Amino acid sequence: MIEWFDDLALGMRFKSGEVSVTKEDIKRFAAEFDPQPFHLDEAAAEKTAFKGLAASGWHTAALSMGLTVEVRPFGPHPLLGLGVEDLRWLLPVRPGDVLHVEGELVELTPSRTKPQGIAKIKWTAYNQRGEAVYTFTPIGIVPRRPT
Numbered sequence: 001m002i003e004w005f006d007d008l009a010l011g012m013r014f015k016s017g018e019v020s021v022t023k024e025d026i027k028r029f030a031a032e033f034d035p036q037p038f039h040l041d042e043a044a045a046e047k048t049a050f051k052g053l054a055a056s057g058w059h060t061a062a063l064s065m066g067l068t069v070e071v072r073p074f075g076p077h078p079l080l081g082l083g084v085e086d087l088r089w090l091l092p093v094r095p096g097d098v099l100h101v102e103g104e105l106v107e108l109t110p111s112r113t114k115p116q117g118i119a120k121i122k123w124t125a126y127n128q129r130g131e132a133v134y135t136f137t138p139i140g141i142v143p144r145r146p147t
Helices: 025-031 042-048 057-071
Strands: 014-017 080-089 098-111 116-126 132-143
Touching: 014 057, 025 057, 057 080, 057 098, 057 116, 057 132, 080 116
Parallel strands: none
Antiparallel strands: 014 098, 080 132, 098 116, 116 132
């Protein structure tokens, strides 16, 4: 069981449950945070490079973050971060898509001055066809085991 930075090992893998994306979800998120026609209106979206309604990339990011929190890769500790590297939207997320995330621990750096370490997990979100739709590598802060 993972409880501390010291319990992590390079190459560890994590996999989440699933979340379904509905047309209503896409429009609701877009109306509040990314009100562009290809996220709000099917007819307008057909005339764009997306060729149909697509979720905001930030909606995909929010869904992916929610899935990573459920995985609890750092055990009982919250997912505190310093930033995100290599954030990429690879394919549009459409109504009816079912997403999950998979992660691999790619870097561990213990702090020399604080009782913590930095862990980087490369996460990829996949749709129900196994196509990668989004990838991101958060820079996480994880406490060390108390001495």
